[in-house]
Structures are given as structure tokens and as C-alpha cells.
Amino acid sequence: RLGRWHGFSTKEPTVQLQGKSLGIVGLGSIGWEIAKIGHVLGMKVFALKRKIEEKDLKKKNILEFLGEKKDLEKVIKESDFIVVAVPLTKETKGLIGKKELKLMKGKYLINISRGVVIDEEALFKSLKEGNIAGAAIDTWYQYPSLKQKEVLPSKYDFQKLNNVVMSPHTAGYTDRALEENIKSVFNNIVKIYYGEEAENQIDTELE
Structure with a gap:
């Protein structure tokens, strides 16, 4: 933003994820x-x-x-x-x-x-x-x-x-979240209707 980008202009090098x-x-x-x-x-x-x-x-x-x-x-x-x-x-x-x-x-x-x-x-x-x-x-x-x-x-x-x-x-x-949520619900309804196991099930042991 300040136009300062000559060479290595940051005080510290950025962090590389590879190897971390x-x-x-x-x-x-x-x-x-x-x-x-x-x-x-x-x-x-x-x-x-x-x-x-x-x-x-x-x-x-x-x-x-x-x-x-x-x-x-x-x-x-x-x-x-x-x-x-x-x-x-x-x-x-x-x-x-x-x-x-x-x-x-x-x-x-x-x-x-x-x-x-x-x-x-x-x-x-x-x-x-x-x-x-x-x-x-x-x-x-x-x-x-x-x-x-x-x-x-x-x-x-x-x-x-x-x-x-x-x-x-x-x-x-996100721009796709609502669409994906609707698809997920619809697909689970179909799975349950045909006696298949639904996805994204909640662990009822958790409180």
C-alpha cells in the first residue's frame, strides 16, 4: 500500500508451511x-x-x-x-x-x-x-x-x-455454503428413504 516493495521489503521472512x-x-x-x-x-x-x-x-x-x-x-x-x-x-x-x-x-x-x-x-x-x-x-x-x-x-x-x-x-x-447445505439435506432424505446410512450424523454420546 505504501509502494515499498524493493527486494526483501518485509522485516521478517514469511513462514513456509512445507516442512512445518x-x-x-x-x-x-x-x-x-x-x-x-x-x-x-x-x-x-x-x-x-x-x-x-x-x-x-x-x-x-x-x-x-x-x-x-x-x-x-x-x-x-x-x-x-x-x-x-x-x-x-x-x-x-x-x-x-x-x-x-x-x-x-x-x-x-x-x-x-x-x-x-x-x-x-x-x-x-x-x-x-x-x-x-x-x-x-x-x-x-x-x-x-x-x-x-x-x-x-x-x-x-x-x-x-x-x-x-x-x-x-x-x-x-461462503458463496456455495447454502447450496451445498441444501444438497446435503436432500441427499440424506433420499438415502434414508432407501434405507441407506445418512451422512454427517451427530454423535449422540456427546453432550
Whole structure:
């Protein structure tokens, strides 16, 4: 924007993903898609899943490591980038706290889960103090009601930090999302009608 692009004009070199490690906390359907992209980009992929199934083991060749909740610290320590993609349940609320954030020194955190999966105060302090290299956050702690025009996403000033990329919970708001959702619902109706197994089923064990 300032017209300064002679040679290597940035203070620091950009981060190359190839050769880096990617940690995925929550290897559901979205987590698997992220794992595939990371693998294609030449990243080592470490992942966690609440319940490892046989179908996961068949695709394990793209993963460097597949573990369960007890392996959270291992995945954080091994990863340069950590993507949080778990559903919000009693088990996952506050899953990433002060202890886990301390382990992310110099790492990048991406949250596409729900805000309260990560401790709000601890996350802000970690970013402000420069412990975490940076974060991309799409899900938050405060949301507007229909009557409110403007609401900041947190009681902390994330918007004033220069190492945070913020979006207003719009990860699934794309030009094709509505069309794909309608197709998915229609296809499932057809599958159920013919006695086939529906796609994108919810795990009723989660609360």
C-alpha cells in the first residue's frame, strides 16, 4: 500500500508451511479435510480424536501421529501450527488453558471450534505478551443479540493486538455454503428413504 516493495521489503521472512508440523485438535470431518491439505503442503500432521475408529486407521498414512485426549500435550509440543476443531461439549469447554498455552511458545493457534474451548483471559495474555507467535480466531466469547448493533467479541482487546487475525464467525459463510447445505439435506432424505446410512450424523454420546 505504501509502494515499498524493493527486494526483501518485509522485516521478517514469511513462514513456509512445507516442512512445518500441523497439530489438529479434533479429527472430525473438518479436521480430516485440514489434515489432507496439510499433508499435500508437505506438513507433518499430528492429530487428536476423542474416539479413534477403524475408518481413521485406514487413512492414517497421511498422519505422523494419531492420538486421544491424553496426548494433547504431545501434539502441542510437536506442532508449529495448532488448529482447534472440536465441538463444544462439557468435555471440551476450557480444553485449552493456561498450561497448554504456555506450551505454544512461538507457535500459531487457529480456532474454528468455539471460543470457550480456549480460556479467554489466558489466550489474550499469551498473545499480548508474545508467547504465542500469532492466532487466527473465528469463534468468540461475546455475540450480539438481534437488538445490538455493535458488540466486541471479547471483554479483552483482541482487536488491538497486531498478532491476531480476527473474523466474525464466518468460516462457513461462503458463496456455495447454502447450496451445498441444501444438497446435503436432500441427499440424506433420499438415502434414508432407501434405507441407506445418512451422512454427517451427530454423535449422540456427546453432550
